[in-house]
Amino acid sequence: MIREEVWKAALAGLLHDIGKFAQRAGEEVSSEWRESQTKADFGYQHALHTYRFAEKYLPSPIREEIKVMAAYHHRPKGRGIVIQLADHLAAGERRKEEGDDSDRETHPRQLHPVFIGIHADGQDHPHKGQNKFYFPLRPLALEEEVIFAAQDPLPEQQAWVQYQSLWEGFRKEAEQIRTAAEQAQNWEVYLESMLSLMQRYTWCIPAAYFKTVPDVSLYDHSRMTAALAACLVELDDEALARIAQNPEQCEENVALLVGGDISGVQDFIYTITSKGATSALRGRSFYLQLLTEAVARFALRELELPYTNLIYGGGGNFYLLARVCDADRLHTLRQKLSRVLYTHHQGDIYVAVERLPLRAKDFIRPANSSLKHPLSEKWGELARLLTVVKNQRFAELDLQELGVLFEPQGHGGNLEDQCIVCGREFVAGNQVSERDLGKCPACLSYEDLGRKLRNAQYIGWKFGNHPNQIAKIRPHSRGGEWQKVLNHLGFEVSICEELSSLPKDLSLLWVLKDRALEEAQNAGINCVIMRRLLVNANPKLSEPYVTEDGQRFEAGEIKPFEKLAKDSQGIPRLGVFRADVDNLGRLFSEGLGNEATLSRIASLSFLISLFFEGWVGKVAEDWNRAHGERLYAIYSGGDDLFFVGSWDEVVEFAWVLNEDLKRYVGHPGIHISGGMSLVASKYPLAKAAQDAARAEEAAKSMLWWDEQGNQRRKNVFSFLGQPLPWERFGAVRELKAKLERLEESKQMAIVRKILMNYALYAEAEERRRQAGRDRKPAGKPQALYGPWNWRIVYLLRRAFGKETNQNQNTLEQQLVREFHVTPNVQGKPDYARLDWVGVAARWVELCTRKRG
Numbered sequence: 001m002i003r004e005e006v007w008k009a010a011l012a013g014l015l016h017d018i019g020k021f022a023q024r025a026g027e028e029v030s031s032e033w034r035e036s037q038t039k040a041d042f043g044y045q046h047a048l049h050t051y052r053f054a055e056k057y058l059p060s061p062i063r064e065e066i067k068v069m070a071a072y073h074h075r076p077k078g079r080g081i082v083i084q085l086a087d088h089l090a091a092g093e094r095r096k097e098e099g100d101d102s103d104r105e106t107h108p109r110q111l112h113p114v115f116i117g118i119h120a121d122g123q124d125h126p127h128k129g130q131n132k133f134y135f136p137l138r139p140l141a142l143e144e145e146v147i148f149a150a151q152d153p154l155p156e157q158q159a160w161v162q163y164q165s166l167w168e169g170f171r172k173e174a175e176q177i178r179t180a181a182e183q184a185q186n187w188e189v190y191l192e193s194m195l196s197l198m199q200r201y202t203w204c205i206p207a208a209y210f211k212t213v214p215d216v217s218l219y220d221h222s223r224m225t226a227a228l229a230a231c232l233v234e235l236d237d238e239a240l241a242r243i244a245q246n247p248e249q250c251e252e253n254v255a256l257l258v259g260g261d262i263s264g265v266q267d268f269i270y271t272i273t274s275k276g277a278t279s280a281l282r283g284r285s286f287y288l289q290l291l292t293e294a295v296a297r298f299a300l301r302e303l304e305l306p307y308t309n310l311i312y313g314g315g316g317n318f319y320l321l322a323r324v325c326d327a328d329r330l331h332t333l334r335q336k337l338s339r340v341l342y343t344h345h346q347g348d349i350y351v352a353v354e355r356l357p358l359r360a361k362d363f364i365r366p367a368n369s370s371l372k373h374p375l376s377e378k379w380g381e382l383a384r385l386l387t388v389v390k391n392q393r394f395a396e397l398d399l400q401e402l403g404v405l406f407e408p409q410g411h412g413g414n415l416e417d418q419c420i421v422c423g424r425e426f427v428a429g430n431q432v433s434e435r436d437l438g439k440c441p442a443c444l445s446y447e448d449l450g451r452k453l454r455n456a457q458y459i460g461w462k463f464g465n466h467p468n469q470i471a472k473i474r475p476h477s478r479g480g481e482w483q484k485v486l487n488h489l490g491f492e493v494s495i496c497e498e499l500s501s502l503p504k505d506l507s508l509l510w511v512l513k514d515r516a517l518e519e520a521q522n523a524g525i526n527c528v529i530m531r532r533l534l535v536n537a538n539p540k541l542s543e544p545y546v547t548e549d550g551q552r553f554e555a556g557e558i559k560p561f562e563k564l565a566k567d568s569q570g571i572p573r574l575g576v577f578r579a580d581v582d583n584l585g586r587l588f589s590e591g592l593g594n595e596a597t598l599s600r601i602a603s604l605s606f607l608i609s610l611f612f613e614g615w616v617g618k619v620a621e622d623w624n625r626a627h628g629e630r631l632y633a634i635y636s637g638g639d640d641l642f643f644v645g646s647w648d649e650v651v652e653f654a655w656v657l658n659e660d661l662k663r664y665v666g667h668p669g670i671h672i673s674g675g676m677s678l679v680a681s682k683y684p685l686a687k688a689a690q691d692a693a694r695a696e697e698a699a700k701s702m703l704w705w706d707e708q709g710n711q712r713r714k715n716v717f718s719f720l721g722q723p724l725p726w727e728r729f730g731a732v733r734e735l736k737a738k739l740e741r742l743e744e745s746k747q748m749a750i751v752r753k754i755l756m757n758y759a760l761y762a763e764a765e766e767r768r769r770q771a772g773r774d775r776k777p778a779g780k781p782q783a784l785y786g787p788w789n790w791r792i793v794y795l796l797r798r799a800f801g802k803e804t805n806q807n808q809n810t811l812e813q814q815l816v817r818e819f820h821v822t823p824n825v826q827g828k829p830d831y832a833r834l835d836w837v838g839v840a841a842r843w844v845e846l847c848t849r850k851r852g
Contacts, residue, residue, distance in 0.1 A: 002188055002304050006230050008062065009079070010306045011191050012069035013086050013229030014198065014222050015058075019049025019071070021205055021218060024104050025167030026160060027052070043074030044101045057174040059181040059190065081237065085244045086228035089254070089363040090221055091207075092373070092597030108214035109159040110134035111206045113149050113665070114603040117215050118591040120583070120669030121712070127151075133666055135204040137162035139169060140531070141514045142618045147610060148664055170201040173521070180526050189507070189528055192307045196530040198222060203606070207599065220606055221599040226308035227321040228598075231255040234323050243360045248367075250360035253324045257356045257378060260295060261386045262288065262316040263393070264349045269635070270689040272421050272443075278558040278632070280421060280443055281685070282538060283450030285635045285642075287482040289534070290493060292316055295337060295351055298489045301466045302333045311598075312605040314613060315638015319382075322355065330355055334396040336470040340488045342394065343471075344442075344479035346424075347405060352389035356382045365594055372589075373596035380589040401473050419443055424480075435551065442480030449482055452495040454538050454558060457516045461508035462492040499523050512536065533613040535636035537620030539564065539629040539645065559629065561644070565681035567630050568646040570847040574681055575650030576692040579657075579674025580640030581608065582700065582714035587670065611664055613637050616657060623653055642689070647678050648847060651719060655733065658717070658726050671726070673699040675718040678846075699723045720846075722839045735840040740847070741811055746799055748848065751841045753795045757788035758838030764788075765835065788834060 023046050032038050033045050042048045054067030073083040101107065116125045116133055127133040134153050138146045154162065177197060181190040198219050206214030207221035232240065232254060243250050269284050296310055296318035303326045311319040330353060337351045362374040389395075394405060417425045419440035426440035436444055467490055479485065486493055496502050499520060502509070509525060510532035511517045520529050539559045546552050547562050565572045581587070592600055616636045620643070624631050630646035631653055641657075643650055654674060661672060675695025679688045699716035702723040706712055716723050724732065739751060764786055793816060800812040 002306055004187075005079075005233050006304070007187055007191055007306050008065060009069070009082050009086075009229040009233035010226040010308045011062075011187075011194065012066050012073075012080075012083050013226035014191070014194060014308060015054065015066070016050060016070045016073045016083050016087060016225060017046065017207060017218060017222055018053050018202075019046035019051070020107070020207070021163075021167060021170070021202060022046075022049040022053055023101075024107055024109070024160070024205070025163040026104075027167070041075055042071065046101055047071050047074050057171070057178055059178050061182070061185065062187065079233070079237075081240045081244060082229050082232050082235075083225070085240055085247070086225045086232055088244070088247060089228050089360065090224040090597070090599050092363055092365045092375075092595075092599070104160075108206045108208055108212075109156070109163075110137065110153055110214070111204050111217055112213065112215040113607060114215045114592075114600055115607070115665045115667045115670060117213060117595055117600075118587065118604075118667060118670065119593055120587055120591045120667060121671070121715075122710075123667070123669035125667045127666065137166060137204055139166065140200050140203045142533075142614050143514075147615065149666060166201055166205070170197065173197050173200075176521070184526050188306065189526075192508070192528045192530075195223060195226075195308055196528060200531065216597075216599045216603050217606075220602040223308050224311070224598045224602050226306070227311065228255060230306055230309055231321055231323045234325060247360040248364040252360055253357040254360050254363075255358045256322040256324060256326060257358055257382055258299070258320050258322050258326075258330070259354055259356075259382045259386050260299065260318045261352045261390060262292060262295070262349060263352060263390050264345075265316050266689070267686075268345075268348055270686040271423075272685060278560050279447040279450035281450070281634055281644075282453060282558065282632075283446035283448070283482070286453055286534075286536075287446060287449060287485075288316060289314075289637060290482065290486065291349075292318060294486050294489045294491050296320065297463075297491070298337065298466075299333055299353070301463075301490070302336070303329060311602055312609070314609055315640065317638065324357065327355060327357070331396060336467070338394050338397055339401075339470040339473050340485065342397075342401075342405070342473045344481075344485045344488070347394070350390070350393045352386050352393075354382065354385040354389050356385065363598060365597065369594045371594060373592065373594055375598060375601065376589045376592065376596040379601070380585070383585060398472065404473050440480070442482075445481035445483065449495070450558065453536055454540065454556070455497045456495045456536065457512050458496045458499060458502060458520065459510040459512065459532065460494040460496065460502045460506045461510070462494075462503065462505065463507040464490045464492060466490050499525075510534075533609065533617070535613060535617035535620060535633045535641075537617060537624055537631055537633040539624055539632050542629070558632070560681075562681040564630060564632065564644070564646050567628065569648040570849045571647075571678075572681070573647045573678040573846075574644055574683075574688070575647030575676055575678060576688045577643045577650050577654050577674060577676045578641070578689070578692040578696045579654070579672045579717075580696075582671055582673050584608075584639045608639055609637075611661065612639055612641060615660065615664070616641060619657065619660065620653070623649070623656075642692075644688075647676075651676060651843075654717060655729070671715040673714045673716045675699050675723075678720070695719075695721075695723075704728075720839050720842050722836065724836050724839065728836055732836050732840045732843070735837065736843045738811060738815060739840065739844045747844070750796065750799055751844050751848075753799075754792060754841040755838060755845065757792050757795075758834050758841065761786065761788045761834040762838070 027049060029045065029048050029052060033048060038048060042051070051067055051071035054063060054070060058066055068077055069080050069083050072080045073087055076084045112133060113135065116128055118125065131153060132151050133149045135149050136146060137154065137159060140146065174197060177190065177193045202218040202222070205218040207216045207218045208214040243252055243254065265288055268288070269281065272280055292313055296313040300307060300309060300320065303322050305320070305322060309321045311321060334353050337353065341349050341351060356378055358378060362378060365373055394402065419426055420438040421443040422440065424440055494503055506525065506527040508528045508530065509520060510530055511520050512532055512534050517531055541553055541555050541557050541559050541563070543555050544552065545560065545563050547560055551560070553560055561574055565574050588601060588604065613636065617633065620631055620633050627649055630649045632644045634642040634644055643653065654676060658672060673696060675692050675698060677688060677691035677695055679691065695718040699718040700714050702713065702716045704712050704716070704725050716725050717729050719729065739747065742750060796816050800816065
């Protein structure tokens with residue numbers, strides 16, 4: 001149970017700047033503001049707007065106290081100093097009390113994505129310092145015109161109209177939440193409901209005013225102010241005043257940065273057989289997403305902190321702010337989590353939890369702009385501490401419990417007692433179908449979870465009593481069903497397609513589709529309603545299908561891998577694609593440089609999640625509808641993704657995602673690298689995942705040069721065993737398209753001639769590589785020119801004959817000209833470098849290969 005003063009401080013921190021929203025929407029307080037006493041009381045007009053909002057829209061039982069704490073944060077009254085200090089630390093600077101914000105014309109109207117201030121891969125954002133690249137003023141929705149920044153700002157009057165529309169939606173929903181809260185009197189639910197509402201409407205509104213660069217949203221700044229307020233409220237007035245006097249020099253600890261990292265994820269997801277693999281894979285992957293949320297919430301409940309203190313949760317990681325006094329409670333938290341997870345997973349999954357104290361001065365931007373922000377160093381230090389904890393798994397358990405870890409698990413040697421999916425021993429029960437024979441209860445539960453996700457629109461959470469004690473682990477403990485794990489942590493989760501199927505008395509409702517959100521809001525459900533981002537692309541069968549080994553799948557079920565492979569163009573293979581953001585840790589620790597305030601770090605986390613957990617899912621689902629249900633999302637969250645599908649679709653999907661990311665961030669230094677492997681449908685998934693991981697690693701380790709002659713690493717895609725910079729892969733796609741347009745009678749002959757000469761080139765390139773393997777490259781290597789170049793041109797001219805007349809611009813003539821380019825010709829594609837021409841030819845060959 002969260003103490004009253006804690007959630008009240010968090011709520012006041014969350015709403016302290018809501019007046020900026022009202023002010024820009026044109027709410028009128030000018031007559032009051034003319035009074036000198038009012039100006040003296042509030043300091044800034046937006047604070048008066050906050051006061052008026054609280055009077056109208058806060059529930060009556062808490063209205064008076066919250067409006068004073070929130071609205072008087074520039075001229076604190078009572079405990080308002082908590083909000084003032086939290087506001088300053090979240091912003092990363094002591095704001096000067098000067099200026100007049102009463103004219104909304106002086107306010108920044110639109111929000112830059114936080115990417116605009118990042119220095120990455122030796123490059124700045126091309127629009128840094130320019131009046132370009134702004135988010136639209138729209139409620140959060142997974143639509144391109146909403147979450148992709150526009151190049152030019154809105155005209156001034158149009159921007160104010162958009163603010164009025166946003167405010168009207170926000171105001172109406174705030175009224176609904178107030179009414180529900182006054183009836184239920186559940187203030188933790190009310191706080192989280194307001195957080196969800198703020199995300200929906202203020203994610204695109206700048207928190208900045210006056211001359212500050214508007215690259216932090218009101219949502220992110222407000223939630224970080226709320227988190228800090230929940231930590232600072234523990235301090236007495238004297239300590240708060242002392243810290244506020246000179247925070248940039250203050251050595252006192254004011255909060256803990258707590259990190260959690262789930263390890264064992266890769267083996268848990270991929271080390272399964274092909275029996276029931278399609279449903280089980282999606283179920284296992286989503287279970288880990290549920291587990292990340294459950295563990296983060298468990299930690300918050302254990303520490304008695306509100307959900308506003310979660311900075312980020314996803315991708316098997318979470319970060320939160322805790323009070324300094326919570327340090328002594330973390331050992332118990334670790335023990336409880338380890339006991340639950342070992343009981344159910346026998347050591348396969350572990351959660352590392354570690355903390356780092358933060359001084360007041362760590363939040364403040366250094367005066368010397370050449371210095372890194374202290375918070376950047378703290379994130380890197382916490383990552384190192386978490387690595388140490390992961391290398392000492394379960395060290396927090398008692399000695400007696402540690403002995404259990406080293407006892408033999410099961411009897412061994414009897415295949416009949418082993419699960420045919422995961423290989424663990426189990427006691428067989430009453431299976432409901434022949435297809436379930438030989439599968440352990442845990443694997444059956446993951447398959448069931450995967451099936452429920454196929455058409456899911458709602459996920460309901462019930463919060464039970466938080467377990468004060470967790471029993472110590474015992475020998476031969478069994479479990480693993482996803483429901484039991486979450487129950488053990490104090491949560492009950494239901495997955496439904498219809499609202500009517502949800503259980504009563506929910507604590508939290510995740511809505512998975514934009515179109516389902518309004519229905520949920522109008523259903524009178526008295527719980528937190530949150531739009532949850534989830535990549536849930538499942539290729540469904542349009543008719544029953546029986547695999548070669550006799551397994552039957554009904555219409556509407558997820559396509560088995562065998563069917564996905566057979567649906568491929570040309571060779572029947574699966575494409576396995578993995579990718580993640582390059583140098584993400586460095587992006588957080590160095591990219592923001594001197595501007596790495598807590599609010600900016602929160603903004604960066606939010607926007608990365610919005611792409612990988614939101615937009616990627618929308619693209620994948622739209623792709624399946626348009627391309628015959630051939631793409632399967634195993635995982636996309638945090639900053640990485642894993643997809644399986646018909647190989648010809650997966651490679652095109654990878655290209656589209658990269659192009660979308662480029663437009664989304666608008667920054668040449670923020671990019672992904674990925675790798676794709678082609679495998680048969682019965683190839684072990686764990687090995688396929690390893691193959692794709694090796695391809696991804698080859699992409700990340702490739703050294704290449706851009707058009708300006710700058711040496712680069714990463715921003716590469718590895719396909720058909722060949723790492724290629726994404727920009728070069730675009731040329732591969734163009735050449736592949738041209739080769740496919742050739743007459744069928746000529747196409748394969750030409751492709752084979754290209755491949756034959758590519759083989760000659762590859763041999764010569766390998767000899768050169770071996771000869772210079774002990775020498776460091778002095779610069780960009782010259783393209784290897786040899787007989788393969790002119791032989792291809794000669795063979796093309798022979799094949800096309802008169803069609804290569806110099807005065808024509810036929811497809812055939814274009815191909816001849818492109819292959820005729822020499823290494824020294826500037827401004828033209830480097831087709832003389834056959835290391836990627838062979839990829840295009842091989843791609844065409846695989847697409848046209850006959851079955852059987």
